[in-house]
Amino acid sequence: MHVTDARYELYGLRSGNPYAGRPLDPLTSEDDRLLELEGFIRLATIEATVKGAADANKPAFFLITGMGNSGRTSLANHIMYRYQHARAARLPCFSLVTHCAERGEMTHDAYRTLRSTLLSLRAKMRANQIDVPLPLAEMFTDLSKRPRSQAMDDYELQEIADYAASIFAAHDMGFGIRYEGVATKELIIQATRVFENASTVVVFTVDNYRHATAVQLTRADRQEFARRGHITDLSPLSAAQIAALADHRWTGRRPSPFDSEGVCKAFHEHPCTIGLALRHLHRLLDTRLRQYDGDEPWPTDGLRMDEDWLLLNMRRDETWYGPGPGGFRG
Secondary structure (H helix, E strand, O other): OOOOHHHHHHHOOOOOOOOOOOOOOOOOOOOOOOOOOOOOOOHHHHHHHHHHHHHOOOOEEEEEEEOOOOOHHHHHHHHHHHHHHHHHHHOOOOEEEEEEEOHHHOOOOHHHHHHHHHHHHHHHHHHOOOOOOHHHHHHHHHHHHOOHHHOOOHHHHHHHHHHHHHHHHHOOEEEEEEEOOOOOHHHHHHHHHHOOOOOEEEEEEEEOOOOOOOOOOOHHHHHHHHOOOEEEEOOOEOHHHHHHHHHHOOOOOOOOOEOHHHHHHHOOOOOEOHHHHHHHHHHHHHHHHHHOOOOOOOOOHHHOEOHHHHHHHHHHOHHHEOOOOOOEOO
8 A cells, every 4th residue: 555645634634744854944934843852952042042133233143063964954944033033023024035055055165155145145135126235236246256366355245244234224124144064164254254243143054073075163163153153063862852853743633643652762772863853753654554454544543653563663674773873874
C-alpha cells in the first residue's frame, strides 16, 4: 500500500506529513513558528535582544552556530520575524525587506559579499518604488563600478549603509540581512563595522565543524562578537526534546499518535539534529500508515505508535543507525 495524501487524512492531516523538513520562515507564513522544545532555544533571551535593539534604533547582530540540519536558517528567519514585529509595535505600518546571501554565494572575499549586499538594497528600493536620492545613487554607482584594486574601505561602505537605512526609515521600512554559512571571519568583522550605526538586524550562520569552506572562530573571536551581538549555539536534540518536537509539530487530530515515552526510549542513545529528527519522525509516520490496512481513522490502536512499535521499527532497519552527524545516518 502506498502512502498518499488520502491516507494522511486518516490522521486528520490536511497538508500531508507535518514532519517534512524545511527551513521555517514566519515572514512568509505566520504558521512557521519556532519552538523552544524543552530549552533547545532560549527564545525569550533572543526576543529581548531584538526588542532592545529595535527600541533603541540600533543594529541587532546575531551569530548562530551548529552542524548541518541543526535549525540555523529557521532561527535566523525567526529573528528577522521578531525584529519586524518589534519595529511594528512602535510603527504599525512598518515593513521589512530582507537580503539573504545563501551558502552557495559565500566566498572568502568579504568585500565582494558586502558590496553585493549594499547593491541589493538599491534594487530593493527600486522594487518598492522608493526614489534613490542623487547623492546615494552616485555612491551606489561608484561602488558598482570601482575595480577590486580600488575597493572602498569599511567606513565608506558604512556611509552607504547609513544613508540607505535612513531612506528606508523615511518610508516606514527597514532591512534585515542573513549571511548563510559564513566562510571567513573577515565578513563578520567587516559587516558589524559597516552596519554598526544602522537600524537593522544582521544574522550570521556558521558551521561548527571543520571543513574547507567553514569559518573557524576562536574563543577570542566569539568574545569579541559577544561585545556587539548575541551568540546561539545549536546542539543536537535530546530524546526529551525530540519527543516534544513530535508532539508540537503534530497538526492532525489530537492526541499525537507518537507515544512520548516511547520516543524518548527510541532516541535515548541517539541524539540528532532537529533536521534529522524530523526526517526520522516523517519516516515513522509513513511506515505506520503503510502498515495499516484498515479504514478507521485516528484515534485507533492500528494507527498508534506506542513504545514497542517505535523500538521495533527503529531497530528493524540498520540504516537508521550510523556514524553520521547528529547520531543517525541522514
